[in-house]
Amino acid sequence: METNRKRARLIYNPTSGQEIIKKNIAEVLDVLEDVGYETSAFQTTPEPFSAQTEAERAAKAGFELIIAAGGDGTINEVVNGVANLENRPKLAFIPTGTTNDYARALKIPMGDPVAAARIIEKNQTIKMDIGRAYGEKYFINIAAAGTLTELTYSVPSEVKSRLGYLAYVAKGAEMLPKIKQRPVRIEHDHGVFEGQVSLIFVGLTNSIAGFEQLAPDAKLDDGNFTLILVKTAKVFDMLSLIIQAMNGGQHVTDSNVEYLKTSKLTLEVLDPDNPFMLNLDGEYGGDTPVTLEVLKNHLEFFVNMDEISNDALSEEGGN
Incomplete structure (x- = not known):
C-alpha cells in the first residue's frame, strides 16, 4: 500500500465562467491523482472569503498543493x-x-480545465512575486486607480459571465468622457512624482485587463512593480494611448505616460476629499492613501514554462 502521498486541495468556484469546472471535475481529480497527489475538492460558497478561508485552512493542515479553479x-x-x-x-x-x-x-490553457490541470504534470514551477497593500491585502497581478478602473465595480457579474470582456469594453467606452485627473504624490524607489494623473497601474505581470502589452517588459520574479501613470484625461489622448498599447506597447514612451520600475511605492491624493478607490486584481481593495510593496519570489506556482517568454523572467528563472 502506498504511503506518504502528497495531498492536494482543489478549491473551485462552481459559478465561474460558464460553470465549466463542474463538467470536468472528475477528470481534473484523475489528472492530479495520476501526478501523485491524493486530492480532495472544496466548492466555494457565496459566503465572503469562502476560497480564502479554505485556502488558509488547507495550508495550515499541511496540504502540499492548492489548486484554485x-x-x-x-x-x-x-x-x-x-x-x-x-x-x-x-x-x-x-x-x-x-x-x-x-x-x-x-x-495556462483557458477554457479547458483538464489541459490546465495537466500543466502540473510538467512539474515546472516559478517562485513568483506578489504585491501587498495596506500591510495585509495581497494581489498577484495589478493594483490600479482611476475612473476607468472603477468600472470593474459597476459591471454586474451576470453580465460579465454572459458577455465576458466585451462587458468591460462597452462600459469603458461609456466612461471615457467622464475621466478626470487628480493631483497625486507618489514616492517610489527613484524619487517622488507630484502631478495630475487620471489613471494609475501598478503591475506585476505583463497581462493587465486583457492587454498583454501594457507592461511589455514586466518580469514575474524580479522584485519590481511596473508603475504606469497616465497624465492626460482627454478622450483623444486616451484613445491614442490604447491604440499604442495594442500596437506593441508603444505607449511607454508617450509624453502623457510616466513608466518606471519600483519595489515599493506610497500613493496619496493631494485632494483628501476626492481619494482614489484602489482596484486590487479587479476588486475594490480600499481608498488612498496606500503603500504598496513587492514580496519577491514569495509563492511557488506551477506554470507552463515552455510557453513563457524568457523576457518575462529574471536571470534565475524558474525550476
Missing part, C-alpha cells in the same frame, strides 16, 4: 489565504473566469 478573483482569494503563512504550499491555477489575466501571464 475560477477567475482572477478566486486565485486572489487563495493567495490571500496563504500569503501571510510561514509554511506556504505550492499553488496551481485552473482558469475558468472572464478575463484570466493571471492565466495569460503564466500561459
Whole structure:
C-alpha cells in the first residue's frame, strides 16, 4: 500500500465562467491523482472569503498543493489565504473566469480545465512575486486607480459571465468622457512624482485587463512593480494611448505616460476629499492613501514554462 502521498486541495468556484469546472471535475481529480497527489475538492460558497478561508485552512493542515479553479478573483482569494503563512504550499491555477489575466501571464490553457490541470504534470514551477497593500491585502497581478478602473465595480457579474470582456469594453467606452485627473504624490524607489494623473497601474505581470502589452517588459520574479501613470484625461489622448498599447506597447514612451520600475511605492491624493478607490486584481481593495510593496519570489506556482517568454523572467528563472 502506498504511503506518504502528497495531498492536494482543489478549491473551485462552481459559478465561474460558464460553470465549466463542474463538467470536468472528475477528470481534473484523475489528472492530479495520476501526478501523485491524493486530492480532495472544496466548492466555494457565496459566503465572503469562502476560497480564502479554505485556502488558509488547507495550508495550515499541511496540504502540499492548492489548486484554485475560477477567475482572477478566486486565485486572489487563495493567495490571500496563504500569503501571510510561514509554511506556504505550492499553488496551481485552473482558469475558468472572464478575463484570466493571471492565466495569460503564466500561459495556462483557458477554457479547458483538464489541459490546465495537466500543466502540473510538467512539474515546472516559478517562485513568483506578489504585491501587498495596506500591510495585509495581497494581489498577484495589478493594483490600479482611476475612473476607468472603477468600472470593474459597476459591471454586474451576470453580465460579465454572459458577455465576458466585451462587458468591460462597452462600459469603458461609456466612461471615457467622464475621466478626470487628480493631483497625486507618489514616492517610489527613484524619487517622488507630484502631478495630475487620471489613471494609475501598478503591475506585476505583463497581462493587465486583457492587454498583454501594457507592461511589455514586466518580469514575474524580479522584485519590481511596473508603475504606469497616465497624465492626460482627454478622450483623444486616451484613445491614442490604447491604440499604442495594442500596437506593441508603444505607449511607454508617450509624453502623457510616466513608466518606471519600483519595489515599493506610497500613493496619496493631494485632494483628501476626492481619494482614489484602489482596484486590487479587479476588486475594490480600499481608498488612498496606500503603500504598496513587492514580496519577491514569495509563492511557488506551477506554470507552463515552455510557453513563457524568457523576457518575462529574471536571470534565475524558474525550476
